[in-house]
Amino acid sequence: MTFINYANKEINCKIVYYGPGLCGKTTNLQYIYSKTPPDARNKMISLATETDRTLYFDFLPLDLGSIRGFTTRFHLYTVPGQVFYDASRKLILKGVDGVVFVADSQEVRMEANVESIRNLEENLREHGFDLATIPYALQFNKRDLQDVVPVDEMYRMLNFKREPTFEAVATTGVGVLDTLKAVAKQILIELRKR
């Protein structure tokens, strides 16, 4: 999408946090929100469904510089993870500029991770996007827990195109900003090509 606002010289980019239910998408967003200076962000908005929430907020990162005099504003979204919310997951991908896939490192969630990446690929394709080319980062979250799958094994199982990959503990913020920066950087490279 990359909505350009000429009046206030802002480029608007949309980043969607994707992944299975309870993998830590909301926790990622909450951490980023807490680390963004209040004057650089807008209110966090929660669109509640019965059992899950879609979170949204936008902010102006201070350290990313400008493109030909325009500043970039990032709009961050989470999707509901449960299988039966596929319609809203699809909708949230409309006009997406970049995706972070949050994988749950617990052994018992590997199947859910694999299924969710397939679902992401499919839903992107329906909007005319391709996971192979869209700015993308992969996060292995919950590294603090017991019974987590070794990182190299998760990489073999989940990496799609040798995307930048990060170990994370979203509850304490480990790896959260690095993941965001990796996808933001790819989006800015794409924008500068235009």
Ligand SMILES: Nc1nc2c(ncn2[C@@H]2O[C@H](COP(=O)(O)OP(=O)(O)O)[C@@H](O)[C@H]2O)c(=O)[nH]1
């Ligand atoms: N131990 C641990 N728990 C986490 C981590 N990230 C998220 N959680 C917990 O996992 C649960 C689901 O997280 P949430 O962000 O709501 O998942 P979402 O469904 O993907 O939005 C919450 O209780 C979080 O506190 C992590 O890195 N380590």
Ligand SMILES: [Mg+2]
């Ligand atoms: Mg959530």
